[in-house]
Amino acid sequence: MNYHWDWQFFFQEADDGLKYYEWVISGLGWTTAVSLASLAVALLLGSVLGVMRTTPTRWLVAIGDAYVDVFRNVPLIIQLFLWFFVVPELVPEKMGIWMKQDLPYIVTAVVGLGLYTAARIAEQVKSGINALPRGQRFAGLALGFTEWQTYRYVRLPMAYRIVLPALTSEAMNIFKNSAVTYAVGILELYFQYKQIIEKTSQVLEITIVVTLAYFTLAFVMNRLLAFVEKRTRVPGLISGTGGK
Amino acid sequence: MRKSLTVLALSLSIAGLAAPAHAQLSGTLQKIKDSGTITVGHRESSVPFSYLDAEQKPIGYAMELCAKVVDAVKSELKMPSLQVKYQAVTSQNRIPLMQNGTIDLECGSTTNSVARQQQVGFSVNYFITSVRMAVRKDSGVKDIGDLNGKPVATTTGTTSDALIKQNEKGKAIDVKNIYGKDHADSFLMVESGRAAAFVMDDILLAGLIASSKNPADFAIVGPSLRDEPYGVMLRKDDAPFKALVDKTLIGLMQSGEAEKLYNKWFMNPIPPRNVNLNFPMSPAVKAAFATPSDKGVE
Structure with missing residues (x-):
């Protein structure tokens, strides 16, 4: 294969006066911003939904179940298109025009990615809570805790520790899934990747760089949460390794 | 047996790459002669240049130009039964597929640019957008x-x-x-x-x-x-093949046949939905036909 390797092109100036490596850095910034904002939305909403699905209240369970069913069974790119193209046509006209012309695109992207990931986190939070012995709730109630207090002081602290490895996966996934938001106009890393290929045709160099960039983002998230996992570990719970 | 044949074929083709057995042939023409096939890269939805019709067959203005190039290759190599294969490409993979030999020429809507000329070659421009x-x-x-x-x-x-x-x-x-x-x-x-x-x-x-x-x-x-000029994409530094492609395209432009093809695809209803683009030849395209050039855009 007679490929013309040229790593220097990253330092060439592009049409807009920036250099190509600056395009990569700007893409990296948007990817990080979209991912972290979506993760915050997903953790918050996912936890609320996960808790709702374990309460004794039927209609709360039904809402939570329906949410997870809908958002987990529709592909992410379709959900983003729904928020971006369809929702503005369904709301009152003035609001639709505002959504189309004034609302920053990152809001649409964060809503789309956050709500999608929330469904997955809700599923994990629910299984974490359900993994606890039922006696923990009963003990809490017997001590005079309200239902909410049994969650706050007894069940959630344990449940989060149990599902932290699964949440770590989700947090890593969100960086990778954020690549899809290029489809709703976010100038993130994958967008810049496509743009740089079109402009320079140096496919292999930019593919290598972008691969490493995504790997690094996901890996840093992984190490960060592994650290959190270690710091919050309760001796004797789950595995005995932390019990020293 | 089959393995030894493969080894033989491989060593022959490597030998062919290192030192052309036929002194008059090299590069893509040699590859086509050795393999008995020519692979044409096409797009799936670059209307009306190169796209799939209702039967999933690649058609279009650029495809017709390339068919003439394939005819020229057949007569140049005296291989009337040369096998023609079609390979769909995208704007992301067309350059790597050209470089690794998967396709021999790409007939789509590829802009002939100076940046791309670092990687691949281009024929004379057949359209200006x-x-x-x-x-x-x-x-x-x-x-x-x-x-x-x-x-x-x-x-x-x-x-x-x-x-x-x-x-x-x-x-x-x-x-x-x-x-x-x-x-x-x-x-x-x-x-x-x-x-x-x-x-x-x-x-x-x-x-x-x-x-x-x-x-x-x-x-x-x-x-x-x-x-932006569009050209047929070729492998880089393959002068004999480029000469043949250019000669064919320039011939079509000078004989008026290219203009007929233009009218067929840009000024008449085209498959699959019989839509007429109504896109008369611009002064830039007329100039490109009158004085063919392979100059890329900056």
Whole structure:
């Protein structure tokens, strides 16, 4: 294969006066911003939904179940298109025009990615809570805790520790899934990747760089949460390794 | 037995690459002769250059030009039964597939640019597209000056903002760039009122308008922000093959046959939906036919 390797092109100036490596850095910034904002939305909403699905209240369970069913069974790119193209046509006209012309695109992207990931986190939070012995709730109630207090002081602290490895996966996934938001106009890393290929045709160099960039983002998230996992570990719970 | 044949074939082809057995042949022509096949890279939806018809067969203006090139290869190599294979390519993979030998020539809508010439070769240019803008007729946007402060859609690959700024009239204006995933998305942004204009190659805009729900609602307006030549993509530094391709295309341009093909694909109803693009030959295309050139755009 007679490929013309040229790593220097990253330092060439592009049409807009920036250099190509600056395009990569700007893409990296948007990817990080979209991912972290979506993760915050997903953790918050996912936890609320996960808790709702374990309460004794039927209609709360039904809402939570329906949410997870809908958002987990529709592909992410379709959900983003729904928020971006369809929702503005369904709301009152003035609001639709505002959504189309004034609302920053990152809001649409964060809503789309956050709500999608929330469904997955809700599923994990629910299984974490359900993994606890039922006696923990009963003990809490017997001590005079309200239902909410049994969650706050007894069940959630344990449940989060149990599902932290699964949440770590989700947090890593969100960086990778954020690549899809290029489809709703976010100038993130994958967008810049496509743009740089079109402009320079140096496919292999930019593919290598972008691969490493995504790997690094996901890996840093992984190490960060592994650290959190270690710091919050309760001796004797789950595995005995932390019990020293 | 089969293995030893493969080894034999491999060593022959390696020997062929290292030192051409037939002194008069090299590069792609040698490869075609040795393999008995020529592989034509095509696009799936570059209307009307190279796209799939209802039977999933690649057709289009560029495909017809390439068919003539394939005929020329057949007579050059005296191989009338040369096998022709078709391989769909995308804008992301077309260059690597050319470089690794999967395709021998690419007939689509590939801009012949100086940057790409670092990687691949190009034939003489067979089409010139102008970057202009599609607007809704009811938007009141008639020229670049009308875009000040408005959102403008474009698809990954061309930076409309930079092009608009480069254009003299546009120097004093500032637009908000928004990006569609593909041309259909960018066009939808104009259709739904998200963007005031879609800045793109005029021929692609004409195709999108022609196949939209109400073609009469849209117009292509403004001056050309940039002219981009399309060429047949070849392997780099393969002079004998390029000479053959160029000779064929220049012959078609001079005999008037290229213009007939142009009219067939740009001025008449074309499959699969019998839409007429109504896209008369621009002065730039006429000039490209009159004085063929393989010069790439900066």
